[in-house]
Amino acid sequence: MRKRIFIVVLILLSLLSGISVTAESRDFSVYIDGDYLKTDVSPIVSSGRLLIPLRALSEAVHAEIRWNEADKSIELKKDGTDIHLAIGKAQASVNGKPTLLDAPPEIEDGNAMVPLRFIADALSYNIYYNEEKPSVLLSSGENPTMSVHFIDVGQGDSIFIILPDGKTMLIDGGNPENGKMLEEYIKANSNGALDYLVATHPHADHIGGLADVIKEIGADNFYMPKITSNTLVFENMLTEIKNIGGSITAAKAGVVIDKNDKYSIEIIAPKSDTYKSLNDYSAVIMLTYGNRRFLFTGDAEKVSENEIIADKKADIKADVLKVGHHGSKTSTSAAFLSRVNPSVSVISVGKDNTYDHPSEAVTARLKLYGSEVFRTDILGTIKAYSDGDTLEIRTDALSPEIESAPLIVYVTKSGKKYHTKDCPTIKSSKNVTAVSFEDAVKKYSPCSVCKPAA
Ligand SMILES: [Zn+2]
Ligand SMILES: [Zn+2]
Numbered sequence: 141m142r143k144r145i146f147i148v149v150l151i152l153l154s155l156l157s158g159i160s161v162t163a164e165s166r167d168f169s170v171y172i173d174g175d176y177l178k179t180d181v182s183p184i185v186s187s188g189r190l191l192i193p194l195r196a197l198s199e200a201v202h203a204e205i206r207w208n209e210a211d212k213s214i215e216l217k218k219d220g221t222d223i224h225l226a227i228g229k230a231q232a233s234v235n236g237k238p239t240l241l242d243a244p245p246e247i248e249d250g251n252a253m254v255p256l257r258f259i260a261d262a263l264s265y266n267i268y269y270n271e272e273k274p275s276v277l278l279s280s281g282e283n284p285t286m287s288v289h290f291i292d293v294g295q296g297d298s299i300f301i302i303l304p305d306g307k308t309m310l311i312d313g314g315n316p317e318n319g320k321m322l323e324e325y326i327k328a329n330s331n332g333a334l335d336y337l338v339a340t341h342p343h344a345d346h347i348g349g350l351a352d353v354i355k356e357i358g359a360d361n362f363y364m365p366k367i368t369s370n371t372l373v374f375e376n377m378l379t380e381i382k383n384i385g386g387s388i389t390a391a392k393a394g395v396v397i398d399k400n401d402k403y404s405i406e407i408i409a410p411k412s413d414t415y416k417s418l419n420d421y422s423a424v425i426m427l428t429y430g431n432r433r434f435l436f437t438g439d440a441e442k443v444s445e446n447e448i449i450a451d452k453k454a455d456i457k458a459d460v461l462k463v464g465h466h467g468s469k470t471s472t473s474a475a476f477l478s479r480v481n482p483s484v485s486v487i488s489v490g491k492d493n494t495y496d497h498p499s500e501a502v503t504a505r506l507k508l509y510g511s512e513v514f515r516t517d518i519l520g521t522i523k524a525y526s527d528g529d530t531l532e533i534r535t536d537a538l539s540p541e542i543e544s545a546p547l548i549v550y551v552t553k554s555g556k557k558y559h560t561k562d563c564p565t566i567k568s569s570k571n572v573t574a575v576s577f578e579d580a581v582k583k584y585s586p587c588s589v590c591k592p593a594a
Contacts, residue, residue: 174285275306295490319352340438430528467498
């Protein structure tokens with residue numbers, strides 16, 4: 141069945157009124173199923189239609205192209221759909237059925253530029269147009285796809301998000317040495333300034349690369365908790381915000397970053413004004429899109445977690461949890477985890493880090509709660525895609541070992557309990573044996589100190 145094509149309101153209006161699309165064409169971002177369409181030549185607007193480079197488009201939609209130099213005609217083929225068009229000609233056809241183009245294909249800097257909407261339509265993509273951004277989102281499903289990128293910054297956090305309306309968001313910016321890489325990553329995956337930038341708390345592994353990002357990419361809205369730090373990285377970040385004339389909104393429970401008919405981004409912590417640990421100031425963010433929810437916890441520890449769950453009615457259930465504080469045992473209490481109950485957990489952590497993150501007790505607990513654990517130190521950058529219903533995790537290096545490895549717990553020769561590896565009660569025991577959790581539960585009960593099953 142042919143999918144309903146959503147009318148591109150502004151483009152339609154501009155056709156009727158004879159004026160062209162107001163936004164500068166080079167500012168347009170095109171996203172296809174959650175991925176940015178990076179092109180060497182910027183899209184152009186012709187007769188109110190967006191023309192984009194044929195080669196980049198065909199690669200992104202996995203279509204075959206055939207170019208005929210003699211008559212400058214183009215054939216595009218995908219899944220039994222056969223599209224014909226030619227440079228400078230309004231006549232085109234889809235599966236032999238002739239159609240007239242409002243904007244014929246053109247040559248720009250040696251690149252064949254083709255009308256995006258016509259091709260998307262012919263290939264049964266749904267099209268969403270966001271005039272404000274401006275961006276065009278093509279979706280092979282009913283709704284546009286959002287993507288959440290847990291960028292591998294070693295020991296630190298940085299999460300880049302392409303929202304379902306083409307807006308972009310960055311939560312944290314890794315370490316100072318990650319700045320350049322983050323700048324390149326964001327430029328390869330979007331166009332123009334970020335819409336939202338959150339610095340969860342002023343630790344160097346979260347705000348380190350932000351000065352570079354703010355200077356080179358910029359952001360329209362800044363959020364950070366009301367706590368300062370007399371470190372150079374913090375000063376550098378503030379200087380760059382000041383340089384671009386940015387204003388900062390205090391991140392605290394109840395602040396709504398965005399809420400519209402498609403999605404909402406809400407800050408649910410910090411709930412207090414002062415904490416002993418800087419980590420507890422972390423902005424904790426709930427992102428809801430359709431039936432799917434993502435919870436980003438920064439480095440929030442149990443103090444903040446307990447404040448969040450103290451509200452018994454608060455719905456903090458999420459499908460994806462960005463595990464707090466790099467999987468440290470200071471965070472992700474059983475009580476908090478039972479309320480979030482994530483099917484997917486992401487731990488942003490550095491290989492062989494000196495903190496021994498993540499804690500084995502935390503990864504064990506996540507698995508016991510039925511959460512699949514994804515770690516940046518093992519998998520590199522981890523991306524989650526959702527159209528509000530579906531949820532798909534993609535990594536460049538899906539490691540089969542970690543996903544299929546059985547959960548291991550530890551028992552002593554004479555003991556009746558099973559423990560996590562770092563449980564203090566078995567530290568001095570000589571005869572500690574590793575057994576699978578599956579076997580352990582048949583003969584042993586969970587230790588009440590390390591609470592491996594809690
Ligand atoms: Zn951290
Ligand atoms: Zn921290």
